[in-house]
Structure formats: C-alpha cells, structure tokens
Amino acid sequence: MTTEARLPTRQLIQPDLPAFDHGGLDRATRDALAELLLTMADDEFVIGFWDSEWTGIAPMLEEDVAFSSIAQDEIGHARLLYEMLARLTDGDADRIAFGRAPHEYRHAALLDHARHDWAFSIARRWMYDTADSVRLAALTSASFKPLADVVAKIRREERYHLLHLDVWLRRLANGGDEPRRRLEASLGLLRPDAHSVFAPLHGEQILVDAGILAEPMPALARRWAAQAEHILLGELGFESAAGVGDVVSRERLEPSESFRWLWGEFTSVARLEEGVEW
Amino acid sequence: MTPEQLSASEGRRDDAGLLGEGADPGVWEVFRQEKDGEAMRHAGNVRAPDRDLAMHYAREFYSRRQESVRLWVVNRAEITDLSDPDLLQPPLDRSFKKPGGYVMRDKLEIAKERAKAQGQAETKAADR
Numbered sequence: 001m002t003t004e005a006r007l008p009t010r011q012l013i014q015p016d017l018p019a020f021d022h023g024g025l026d027r028a029t030r031d032a033l034a035e036l037l038l039t040m041a042d043d044e045f046v047i048g049f050w051d052s053e054w055t056g057i058a059p060m061l062e063e064d065v066a067f068s069s070i071a072q073d074e075i076g077h078a079r080l081l082y083e084m085l086a087r088l089t090d091g092d093a094d095r096i097a098f099g100r101a102p103h104e105y106r107h108a109a110l111l112d113h114a115r116h117d118w119a120f121s122i123a124r125r126w127m128y129d130t131a132d133s134v135r136l137a138a139l140t141s142a143s144f145k146p147l148a149d150v151v152a153k154i155r156r157e158e159r160y161h162l163l164h165l166d167v168w169l170r171r172l173a174n175g176g177d178e179p180r181r182r183l184e185a186s187l188g189l190l191r192p193d194a195h196s197v198f199a200p201l202h203g204e205q206i207l208v209d210a211g212i213l214a215e216p217m218p219a220l221a222r223r224w225a226a227q228a229e230h231i232l233l234g235e236l237g238f239e240s241a242a243g244v245g246d247v248v249s250r251e252r253l254e255p256s257e258s259f260r261w262l263w264g265e266f267t268s269v270a271r272l273e274e275g276v277e278w
Numbered sequence: 279m280t281p282e283q284l285s286a287s288e289g290r291r292d293d294a295g296l297l298g299e300g301a302d303p304g305v306w307e308v309f310r311q312e313k314d315g316e317a318m319r320h321a322g323n324v325r326a327p328d329r330d331l332a333m334h335y336a337r338e339f340y341s342r343r344q345e346s347v348r349l350w351v352v353n354r355a356e357i358t359d360l361s362d363p364d365l366l367q368p369p370l371d372r373s374f375k376k377p378g379g380y381v382m383r384d385k386l387e388i389a390k391e392r393a394k395a396q397g398q399a400e401t402k403a404a405d406r
Contacts, residue, residue, distance in 0.1 A: 060303060062324050062335040069338055160337070167330045 016076075016153065017083050020146035029210045032203025033144065034089050036213070038096070039106045039201065039250055040135070041081035045097060046107040046259070047128055048074035049266045053115045070161050077154050084150060098270035102255045102263045109196035109248035113189075114258035119172055119182035124190055126165045127228070131197035133158055134224040143211035173236040184238060191240070194228070195221045196248040306332040307357065309350040310340050318350055329353070 022030065051071035058064035082093040092099075110128055115121045136155050142148040172183040198221035207213035215223075232238045255263075303325040310321040321340045326332035329351070336351045360366065 060325065062326060062331070062338070066334055066338045069342055160334075163330075164334050167328075167334065171327075171331075 017080050017150065018146075020084075020087070022088055022144075022146075025144065025210075028203070028206050029212070030088060032201070032206040032210075033147070033212060034085055035201050035203050036207060037081050037085040037088070037147075039108075039199075041078045041085060041097075042105050042107040043111060043128070043132065043197065044074045044081065045078035045266075046105065046111045046262070047125065048072065048078060049262055050111065050115050051121060051125060054118075054121065059118055066164065070164065073157050073161065077157070080150050080154070084146065094270070098267050102260050103252065105255065105259070105263070106250045107259075108193070108199060108250060109252070110190060110193040112193070112252075112256040112259050114261075116186070117182060119179065120186040120189070122165065122168045122172060123183055123186035126169045127187075127190055127194055128197065129158065129161050129165050130228060131194075131224050133162060134220050134227070135197065138214040138220055139212070141211075141214065147212065169231075170236070173238075187232065187238065193248055195225070196250070198224065199248060199250045303327050305354040306336065307352045307354055308336040308340050309352070310346040311348040312346060314347055318348070321346075321349075323354070 025033065048071045051067060051074070054071070055064065055068040058067050078097065079093065082097050085091065086093040086096060108128075110124060110131075113120075113124065115124075133155070136151050136158065139151045140148060140155070142151065169183070172179040174180070198217040200217050201207070204213060204216050208216055233240070304327070305323050306326055307323045308321045309318040311318050324332060324335040324339055326335050332351050332353070333349075336349050340346055340349060
C-alpha cells in the first residue's frame, strides 16, 4: 500500500473563504456569531437540497437547468458559511454539514416542508429568498470583516436568484386560473411559517451591540413583511399572503417527516463510511 | 390540506400547464461575446415563454461558468430570414466580381512600367 499523502479532491484556484483571524472577538460574541452562521448555513443547505429535487422534472428543460443551478448556488453558500463556522469553533465543516442528527439542524420552519408541486416550490423559494435578502442586507456592514466579505459575495449571486423568482411569482400569479389558484394555496399553506427565517436567536442582542447584525430579528421580520405585502397584496392582488404569524422557533424537538427523509438522502453518502475523504 | 398531504411525486407532467395558459415556449437565439472588443458570435438557442426567462436561461446555458462578458438574446421570430437562392445565389456567372477572376500580375507590371516612364518624363520636363 502506498503511503503517499492524498491530495484534496477540490483544489480551488482562489479560495472563496480566505484565511481570517477571529482573535479580536470575545467569547460571547463568538458564540452568538456561531449561532447565526449555523442557522444561515442550515437554511441555505436545506433549501439547496429541497430544490435539487426538481433536477430532471422541472416544467421545462431550460428551467430544470436554471433551478438546479440556483439550488447548487445555495449549497455553495452553505459551504462558505459552514467553513467560516468551522474555523470560528475549531470544528470541521463536513462534519457540521453531514454529521448531525435530524433534530439538530436549525433551518427555519419554512424549510421543513417537502418541495410538493411547482407552485409550492416557487412560493416557498420566493418567501425564503426575499427574507434571506433582508437578512443579508443587515450583515453587509458587519464589524466582523470576514463575514461582511462573504455576505457581499453571496449577495451578488442572490441578485440573480431574486430576479428569477420574481419572474416566476408573477408568471404564476398572472398566468391564468390554475397557476394562480395553486400559488395562492401554497402561499396560504406557508403563511404560518413565513416569519420563521427571522426566529429569534439567543445571542442576537450581542450581535447587534457588536455591530455585526444591523437590527434585531423582529425588526428585520417587519421590514420583510412590509416588502412582501407590498408585492403580494399591492401588486398581485392576493387577499392575505405573508401575514404576521407567531414566529416558529428554529429549535424543534421533532423535525417533519419530510425533513427526515431529506436528511436520509443528503447524508446517505457521508454515512457510508465515517471520516472517509472523497 | 397540509403541505405534507400534497403529492410529493408531482413533476414535469403535472405542471406542464403552469408556464401560464397560452404561453408559447418560443425559441430565442443567443449570441455571446467572449472578451470585450471581440465579435458577437452565435452560441445556440434556448426555449422560453418570455423575454425575462429567455435572458435567465441564456445566462444559465451560455455564461454560468463565466465564459461570456455579454449576451444578446433575440426572439427567433424577430429575425429577418433571407435564404432565397434567386437573391443569394444568382444563376449567371459572377466570377468577374471576384478578384481571383483576373490575372493581375502582368497588368500590374505594365502599370508599374508606365508609371515609372511617366515619372521620368515629368522629372526631365521640370529640369528644363
């Protein structure tokens, strides 16, 4: 057997996440930042895998490629955030991404549903992407520079996602009886979870005080709701869509059956042999 | 009905109508520029029901790996097609319109001699 050191499978010409120093962060701020990164990474990771379920069966071939590519982008964003989290906590990004039990994931309740039909996937992704963009905007001037830099990169890709989802939302809303009915039903089903992207974090006040997060989550939720209602109620004429419901916590003892199934899928390769390098 | 009760197997076939009633996934021709200053070249085409999606799909198919700096997306119906052989391939000989139709070398030599002789004559006239 050879004893040569194995080369890493992926060698990027330019690393997306450059080396950074987090020595300046005190313990409480580091913990609060770790919590934020985990929730954001889990959100991106889970929606990336849900929407990948459309690969091969989207309404048309071109959309298949576009939607799958957007889903891949999200998994790429999750990778950046997991890697940053791993360096902050001396952990391992792959282990954080693939090595937890289903109930340990902190994705928003909005992302706990299966993909269902096309209208449902569009409604969910539109809600998520618009909410995520409000959250990212609140991090662009983060006092922790490595985070601000990563957020700036992510926002450049999210710009296209938002354009794409806006086209589809309007297409379904104005596309005749059946598309509009299906979209409205999906928006209604998702309504109770609409604000879950902004579920409170234990350390959010610490992040606000440290100049990392511009505003606390409830303020971001109100900002998003105003934007969403402007489009859904004002422009598209739905009667009630985003609403302000009770915020569903990210800490769920029991994730949905749908998520358990998805977890089984996305961890299936990693669980084949623990610790192996691919 | 909860989301979990919706069929998880709904896919392309069930949702085909969701492009919008009456939507025609027309064909859009895509041209790409690889570097600033280079010519736009035909890249291929995409199907899309409207201009916005055509732009998105062109971006996915012809620049998702950063291989273009500009795309032109043109609805095929907007392209004026000219392929009439009477106009493009006239039946009578047109070889005299091509530079290769002449043997230029001899004529060029004669012209050079004449220009030289004329130049010398003018110089002598000026000397006098």
